[in-house]
């Protein structure tokens with residue numbers, strides 16, 4: 001038995017999750033750019049850091065919505081997309097987004113917050129390393145989102 005409108009409803013959730021996850025990643029990148037500039041001034045950007053702490057949760061909600069709605073659509077279509085080349089490539093890119101997020105973005109963010117709590121707003125070599133890694137992290141993450149959107153739009157097989 002099929003439930004009418006369930007597929008479009010899941011697709012709507014999927015796209016909402018995409019907006020949350022990719023949008024927050026872009027805003028996170030912009031917030032970090034402001035944070036690096038504040039090392040030149042001597043005031044701790046408390047309000048900015050507090051807002052940035054909320055981004056993790058939003059990215060997590062977006063990721064969970066994307067994955068669950070994606071799995072839902074796969075179940076409804078009995079895995080038909082899994083046989084198509086664009087979808088297989090997309091799936092590999094999704095795994096990369098998740099790994100990059102957990103292994104690089106989250107880790108470096110935690111390291112930075114720890115370093116700021118201990119040493120304050122002092123631009124050390126360690127902070128320089130974290131800055132470069134986070135720069136590469138954001139660039140890769142946004143590129144992967146763009147590639148997935150490209151694949152989903154053209155759906156070549």
Ligand code: HEM
Nearest residue numbers: 014018066067070071073074081094097145148149152153
């Ligand atoms: C970062 C993760 C993801 C992003 C950015 C993403 C993005 C997209 C986009 C832009 C579409 C196109 C919607 C349209 O055709 O109008 C789409 C469709 C779809 N996605 Fe994802 N997706 C992600 C993860 C997943 C996962 C993990 C699955 C499955 C387990 C999945 C399954 C699907 C399916 C089945 C469709 C419908 C394709 C169609 O109707 O032709 N997605 N996705």
